[in-house]
Amino acid sequence: MGSLHLTKADSIGTATADLNCVKGRNVYGKTYISGNGTVADPVAACQELYAVNGDITQLDVHPTWFTTHVIAPVTVTATGHWGATSIAFSNTYSNGSVLQKYTGDVFAF
Numbered sequence: 708m709g710s711l712h713l714t715k716a717d718s719i720g721t722a723t724a725d726l727n728c729v730k731g732r733n734v735y736g737k738t739y740i741s742g743n744g745t746v747a748d749p750v751a752a753c754q755e756l757y758a759v760n761g762d763i764t765q766l767d768v769h770p771t772w773f774t775t776h777v778i779a780p781v782t783v784t785a786t787g788h789w790g791a792t793s794i795a796f797s798n799t800y801s802n803g804s805v806l807q808k809y810t811g812d813v814f815a816f
Contacts, residue, residue: 708753709761709789713746715814717781717803724816728753728789745816752812761789763796768811774804781806783814 708728715722726744733739742753759765763785781803785796800806806814 708740709756709787709794711785711787711789711794713814713816714784715781715806715816716783717779722816726752726813728756730757746812747815748812752815755811755813756789761792761794763794763810763813764798766810766813767808769808772804772808774808775802777802777804779803783810785813 708730709726710728711726713724713726715724724745726742726746726749728740728742728749730738730740740750740754740757742749744752746752755766755768756763779802780799782797782799783806785794787794800809
């Protein structure tokens with residue numbers, strides 16, 4: 708399904724991670740989404756991406772969460788592919804709370 712190289716940069720420094728997502732069928736014929744990589748919960752991250760067909764701009768993992776109003780910018784990037792589509796995503800969020808609200812487990816590393 709997809710393979711991404713992720714970066715996250717804030718005032719403290721820059722961190723990187725990798726995420727690989729796969730889709731399969733179990734012995735009962737049910738589809739499952741799984742993943743591996745160096746993010747905190749690769750399976751959850753892959754399931755979140757699968758829900759938006761790999762389009763990171765469409766993520767809103769926790770729509771009811773309230774976020775802090777602290778200004779502490781976090782810039783993230785994702786490069787790689789989702790199926791046949793190339794991914795080149797970059798965005799700056801006002802703080803880590805806002806980042807987590809929208810991207811959930813994808814940039815949790």
